[in-house]
Amino acid sequence: MTQATLVMFAIFVAMALVITYWAAGRSTSRRGFYTAHREISGIQNGWAIAGDYMSATSFLGITGLIAFYGFDGFMYSIGWLVAYLTVLLLLAEPLRNTGRYTVADVIAFRLRGRGVRAIAACNTLIITIFYMVAQMVGAGSLINLLVQRINETYAIVVVGLLMMIYVLYGGMLATTWVQIIKAGLLLVASIALSVLVLAHFHFSLFAFRDAAMSANADGHIVDLLRTGLFFSGPHGAFDVVSLGLALVLGTAGLPHVLMRFFTVPTARSARISVGWAMGLIGAFYLLTTIMGLGAGTIVGQHDIGKHLRDTQAIRYIVYHPQQAAALNAELVRNHGYIIPQTNTNLAAPLLADKLGGPLLTAFVAAVAFATILAVVAGLTIAAASAFAHDIWYSLIRREAGSEREHIFVARTAALVVGFASIFLSVGLRTFNVAFLVGLAFAVAASTNAPALILSLTWRRFSRVGAMCGMLAGLISSLVLVAIGPDIMGAHAIFPLRNPGLVSIPVGFIASILGTLIARDPESEEMFSQLQVRANTGIGAEI
Amino acid sequence: MQHHHLTASEWDALAKDPEFVALLKARHRFIIPATIFFLLFYLALPIGIAVAPAVMNQPILESLTVANLYGFAQFVMAWVLLAAYMHAARSFDDRAKALVERLTAELAK
Numbered sequence: 001m002t003q004a005t006l007v008m009f010a011i012f013v014a015m016a017l018v019i020t021y022w023a024a025g026r027s028t029s030r031r032g033f034y035t036a037h038r039e040i041s042g043i044q045n046g047w048a049i050a051g052d053y054m055s056a057t058s059f060l061g062i063t064g065l066i067a068f069y070g071f072d073g074f075m076y077s078i079g080w081l082v083a084y085l086t087v088l089l090l091l092a093e094p095l096r097n098t099g100r101y102t103v104a105d106v107i108a109f110r111l112r113g114r115g116v117r118a119i120a121a122c123n124t125l126i127i128t129i130f131y132m133v134a135q136m137v138g139a140g141s142l143i144n145l146l147v148q149r150i151n152e153t154y155a156i157v158v159v160g161l162l163m164m165i166y167v168l169y170g171g172m173l174a175t176t177w178v179q180i181i182k183a184g185l186l187l188v189a190s191i192a193l194s195v196l197v198l199a200h201f202h203f204s205l206f207a208f209r210d211a212a213m214s215a216n217a218d219g220h221i222v223d224l225l226r227t228g229l230f231f232s233g234p235h236g237a238f239d240v241v242s243l244g245l246a247l248v249l250g251t252a253g254l255p256h257v258l259m260r261f262f263t264v265p266t267a268r269s270a271r272i273s274v275g276w277a278m279g280l281i282g283a284f285y286l287l288t289t290i291m292g293l294g295a296g297t298i299v300g301q302h303d304i305g306k307h308l309r310d311t312q313a314i315r316y317i318v319y320h321p322q323q324a325a326a327l328n329a330e331l332v333r334n335h336g337y338i339i340p341q342t343n344t345n346l347a348a349p350l351l352a353d354k355l356g357g358p359l360l361t362a363f364v365a366a367v368a369f370a371t372i373l374a375v376v377a378g379l380t381i382a383a384a385s386a387f388a389h390d391i392w393y394s395l396i397r398r399e400a401g402s403e404r405e406h407i408f409v410a411r412t413a414a415l416v417v418g419f420a421s422i423f424l425s426v427g428l429r430t431f432n433v434a435f436l437v438g439l440a441f442a443v444a445a446s447t448n449a450p451a452l453i454l455s456l457t458w459r460r461f462s463r464v465g466a467m468c469g470m471l472a473g474l475i476s477s478l479v480l481v482a483i484g485p486d487i488m489g490a491h492a493i494f495p496l497r498n499p500g501l502v503s504i505p506v507g508f509i510a511s512i513l514g515t516l517i518a519r520d521p522e523s524e525e526m527f528s529q530l531q532v533r534a535n536t537g538i539g540a541e542i
Numbered sequence: 543m544q545h546h547h548l549t550a551s552e553w554d555a556l557a558k559d560p561e562f563v564a565l566l567k568a569r570h571r572f573i574i575p576a577t578i579f580f581l582l583f584y585l586a587l588p589i590g591i592a593v594a595p596a597v598m599n600q601p602i603l604e605s606l607t608v609a610n611l612y613g614f615a616q617f618v619m620a621w622v623l624l625a626a627y628m629h630a631a632r633s634f635d636d637r638a639k640a641l642v643e644r645l646t647a648e649l650a651k
Contacts, residue, residue, distance in 0.1 A: 071609060075588070078616045082584045085620055088627060089573050089580075209605060226599050227591045227609050237592030244588035248581070268635055271628070278624050282617050525550045528557035535566055536638045538556075538645070 004362030005369075012185070012370045013162060019177045020170035027171030030406055034101040034385050035262045036173040038542060042269035044180060046276020049260050051179030053080065053281050054186050055375040056138055058288065060368055064347040066292025067299070070212065070224025072231055073292060075240065077285035079247030081278065086252040086449075088274040094456050094534035095261045096270035100541045102382075103255050104390045107451045110526030113463040114395055119470045121390035123447045124255040126474070127440045128383040129421060131256075132376055134436035136160065136425035139372040152429045159369075160422035163376045167384070167414045172263060175377045182367070182374040183280065189360075189367045190287040193348065196355040197294030211297040224296055235495040243438075246500030250441030253448030256375075256382040267537050295347035299354050376421075384414035435486040435497070439477065442500045446473030446507035454511050456534060459527040461511070462520030469511025477503040556645065565637045572630050576623060583619055587612055 027033045040048070058080070065073030099106040104120035139159045140152035150158075166174050201207040212224045222229065231240045251257060261270045352364040388410035393399060397406075447470045454461045454469070480499035485492040496502075533539050548556075556562060590598050591609060598609040 071613065074613055075591075078584075078587065078613055081620050082580065082616055085580045085623060086577075088624060089577050206604070213605065225605075225607060225610055227595055227607075228599075231591075237595075240588040241585070241592050244585060248584060268631075271631055275624055275628055278620060282621060286617070529548070529550070529553040531566070532553060532556045532562065535569060536562070536642050538642055 004359060005365040008362055008366035009369050012182075012366060013373075015181065016162075016166060016174070016178045016373070019181075020166050020174040023170035023174035023177070026173055027169070028407065029403060030101065030389070030410060032173065033171035033407060033410055034259075034381065034389070036171070036176055038263060038265050040173075040176055040263040042264055042272030043276055044176065045260055045264050045269065045273035047183050047280065048176045048179040048263075049257060049273055049277035050280035050284070051183035051186075051374055052257055052260065052378050053277070054183060054284055054371065056135060056142065056368055056372045058284070059186060059190070059371055060138075060142065060346075060348055062285070062288045063292045063295060063351075065230065066224070066289055067296035067347040068217075069230035070215075070222070070293070070296065071227050072229050072240075074289055075231075075243070076247065077288060079244055080251065081282050081285055083248045083251035084274055084278045084281065086248060087257070088271070088278070090453055090456070091252055091258065092261055092270040092274045093267040095258060095452075096264060096267045097534050097537045097540045098530060099262050101259075101262060101389045102385050103253075103258050103448055103452070104386065104394075107448075107455055107466065108394075109455070110523050110530045111455060111461070111463045111466050111520075112522070112526070113467070116463050116466050116470075117390050117394055119467055119474075120448070120451065121386045121395075123443065123470060123474060124386035124390075125383055127253070127444050127448070128255055128379045128386070129417070129424070130436045130443070131254075131440040132379045132383070132417075132421045133424050133428060134440070135372055135376050135379070136421060137429050139369070139376075140425065140429050142368060142372075153426050156425045156429065157422055159373055159376065160418055160425070163373055163380060164415060164418035166373075166377045167380045167418070168411050172381055175374070175381055176260075176263060178374045178377060182370045185367045186371060187280070187284060187287075189352075189364050190284060190291060192356065192360065193294070193352055193364070194287045194290040196360075197290050197298065197351070200294070200298055200355060208293070208297075212293045215296045216300050224293060238501060239496050239498060242496050242498040242501035245504050246438070246442045246445045246498050249445035249449045249504060250500075251444075252452065253444030254441075255386065255444075255448070256378045258448075259378075259382050259385065262541075265542070267540070291348055291351060294355075295351040299347065299350045380414050380417050380421075383417040384410055387413040387417070435481065438498055439481050442477040442481070442498060442503055443474060445500055446477045446503040449504075450507040450511045454508075454515075456530070458515075459524055460515055460519075462515045462518060462523050464518045464520065465511045465513075465515030468514030469507050472510030473503055473507025476506040559641070559645070561637070561641050561644070565634065565641060568637070569634055572627065576627065580619065580623055584616060587616065 023036075026037065031037055058077075062073055062076055065076065067073075095106055098109045102121070103124055104117050107120045108117040136156050136159060137152075140156040143150055143155035143159075144152045166178060170178075198208065201211065209225070214221050215224050228236060231237070231243075260273070264270050264273060349361055349364050349368070353361040388406065392409045392413075393401070393406050450469045450473060451466050455466065477499045480494045480496075480503055481487065483493040484499065485495070485497055494502075587609070590612070598612075599607050601607050603611060
């Protein structure tokens with residue numbers, strides 16, 4: 001399996017390099033580098049958005065969560081699909097019509113303060129770096145688990161360097177096509193696995209349901225169709241609601257997803273891309289459900305866990321959550337180290353192994369690597385543009401300087417972001433960083449989402465309001481996670497794992513209060529222009 | 543159309559153009575209720591699970607529970623709302639295009 005995986009992964013890397021070579025000549029300007037000359041079609045962009053979304057977290061993470069926790073894992077899928085309605089109805093078209101290269105462009109369209117842009121750019125950097133570190137550390141341990149000869153550090157460095165080559169030379173165009181191809185491969189792998197799962201039950205949905213209702217969880221029987229397997233304990237109920245809010249508004253604030261709307265020529269194509277993305281993502285999540293329940297019933301939780309190096313620790317956590325949390329807190333205090341919570345990531349590859357044999361397993365594993373690579377590339381462009389366009393071009397150089405200078409800064413920023421995330425990921429590789437994805441969503445939902453939505457819809461919304469809202473949202477989500485169970489274990493001051501339930505309202509309320517204390521006639525004056533341009537496309541960047 | 547040459551009062555005039563106001567109203571008539579609807583429809587699921595887990599885990603159809611069916615209903619809701627918006631937006635596009643053409647001609651004079 002190891003060799004076949006590496007060969008298939010090498011083929012994907014080679015394909016991506018060919019695309020990069022082709023795209024390199026077209027990425028020599030900022031417009032080319034950040035937006036692929038706005039020549040991506042709606043359908044292509046839809047596939048690329050779906051690619052951004054079908055990250056390793058979705059493919060491996062959700063399959064594993066459903067295998068272990070059934071319906072509670074499915075809650076993530078639902079939230080992530082419904083989230084696109086926020087993007088479709090409120091953001092996609094106005095974003096295309098009023099944005100140039102970055103999310104901060106849209107927020108600062110009429111809130112023309114340097115402070116607003118600086119904070120928005122910092123939020124983008126924070127969100128993308130959290131997200132990226134989570135993906136890369138995940139990549140490291142995944143590659144290490146699948147191909148034991150490669151250790152985590154080596155895997156992280158290889159993924160990081162490959163990603164930097166794509167981004168530096170191929171820019172947004174190469175990143176887009178790598179995403180599109182990856183999304184196609186991932187769907188093929190998911191369809192193959194799902195058909196095999198259904199075939200295992202002789203295509204009887206009743207037999208499949210019965211198996212899911214009596215899955216063997218290491219000796220005792222669980223009903224995977226019931227709620228409360230993952231979100232349990234005294235605060236489980238609030239955690240579900242908090243997660244739901246963060247998922248449904250977080251997508252509306254994720255820079256690497258929102259940036260995709262600057263790559264299409266018109267508002268109409270932006271809308272069409274959300275349409276395709278929602279179709280593909282929804283279909284993918286239905287397949288994930290089949291794969292997850294299949295892994296939970298056919299492979300069984302015991303066998304998924306058996307393949308982990310820290311099986312003992314994980315079983316202990318699953319069956320003694322209270323003691324494990326206390327132990328975690330103890331370890332954090334003394335060693336700054338957290339035992340990984342349930343690592344369920346291997347459900348999909350093991351299912352492939354059980355049902356399809358070594359070749360399919362190799363394919364699934366190779367697709368999983370490809371997924372991480374492609375998602376990380378998209379994140380790097382988003383982070384690089386926040387630095388090069390918002391901080392350097394707009395704030396430091398005050399929109400002066402040559403095209404050559406700015407494309408150079410953009411590439412350098414991508415390089416710096418790439419190296420920074422490699423170092424961070426290598427440094428954090430022994431920590432359980434899965435919570436960083438949730439944190440990225442919570443920060444996005446509490447900062448970018450209120451700022452974008454209020455700026456596009458509320459005439460009075462002011463610069464002070466935007467700054468108050470973004471800072472309050474950022475600080476509250478960071479602090480609540482820092483004093484929450486993921487960091488402090490049993491001694492957590494804030495009981496919820498996801499801060500969204502508190503930090504999202506804080507972000508919105510601070511935006512509104514900040515607006516009410518100081519009127520901002522300049523920004524109000526710009527609202528008419530924003531409204532006309534957002535809704536008609538007059539004067540949109542081309 | 544060169545937007546850089548327009549002053550704030552000219553943008554205000556555009557924003558008050560009856561055809562534009564009508565277009566904006568039509569868009570809002572769809573978007574505002576649709577947004578409120580899908581947020582409530584979606585949040586009812588986690589809130590339902592949080593508040594009334596016993597009800598949500600009640601099997602109602604072929605052993606599938608209320609939560610299971612409502613979960614799948616979210617997919618149907620998302621796709622139906624998507625289709626409805628795609629349909630409605632076609633007329634918004636046409637109206638916006640006609641408006642831009644007229645304004646461009648007027649400003650050229």
